[in-house]
Amino acid sequence: MSDERALRADCASCFGLCCVALPFAASADFAVDKPAGQPCGNLQADFRCGIHQRLRQEGFSGCTVYDCFGAGQKVSQVTYEGRDWRRHPETAQQMFEVFPVMRQLHELLAYLTEALSLPAARAVHGDLRPMLAETESLTRRSPADLLELDVAGHRQRVNVLLLRTSELVRAGAGRRKKDRRGADLIGADLKGADLAGANLRGAYLIGADLKGADLRRADLIGADLRGADLSGADLTGGIFLTQSQLNAAKGDTATRLPPTLTRPRHWTS
Template identity: 75%
Template structure:
């Protein structure tokens, strides 16, 4: 599956029953102005499952909504797992649907990473293993609702992560860099303006509010990196691996920020 074939892993809100607006918990914070329990519909959710303040989410304090990405799990659960029967039409299945959604979201995230890995020329030595993992993950998403809900995602993620780590090593192997491993590093507010971070692994690193203006992040491994409010203006993320739309949405950038082709420039970047 080529990198461009990830269309099914992009959110299609028009084909979803507003699952992220119902199934998930909101906690009053800088990301949300109110508390909301899981299974309770957001007060902004309309009868057609669209958001009543979609164009004003940030102004209304719902910046968390503009950052969230379900990797296409919403439409998969709505149209495939439940065959187009929404939780209002079939309230007896609502609770189960809300339990299935977050599991599906995690599986779709793994599909995003595996599909990306398969598209990279450096992963030719492990292509068969990657494809087998992709096929297994896809099979898990196609199960009956109860089966999906019961999936041991943590165990499956561990198996997939072995291949993602190998992918990272293969992609970054040809780049000379003294400090290539910054996994889980605490870089909160770090001053990294113009830093050469080519081929560095920043897996799970805390880059909250870090100054990355003009930084070179080509071929950097960014899986799980916390980029909330990180300043990416003018930064080059070309060829960075395992970067997601959610991470990009959480950061700050501008017209000079270079992103991988699979990701879109957030409208709030201006």
């Protein structure tokens, strides 16, 4: 099984790749425009963020919800063996292109690792283990090989197993739920809704009122929870929910979370 610590961002071991490789546009999430490949103006010489403790106040809330799943340190310390793009500028362009590929692979590793931790999905564990090993091996390929990788094709193969995992886990909710996969629920009033065991894969829940909702055993992979109010909601047993999704939402101390996730600091008391 993959080391879960390796799937958590370790910014101290990264060359600030998300602050350089990725583009962002001036919006409610970012105070300024920045093209891909250009260092953010807040990135310091030591690859640390100069306003890390004030990102939300300075208009960079988008940075607080981003998660590389540990891809930054993998690219920095393993793929490029500690050679940073400042001292070795010849690596810069390629490194910035490799990073998004690695991020996708690490995201899949996180989902596969979670699936293997779920007793309800034991029937599919025999297929999940070799897929996890294959995905881990892909992350150790050379930069050139990573850029040639068919990530979309690999993701489709992984998703077949994640769907089977989801079906097994959600069946434990004890009753058939309406499939809300990819549903447009932007701003929806779902206060107190019974969504236990629901399929919310890729659902648009931006700004939705989910206060007090029952989301136990719900599949939340890819669900857009930006601005969604999870105050008092029960997410215990929810599957494929990530820290970045929680960071993008609102909640309070009454929100019940899976044990592997942390209550965001900006949530109200």
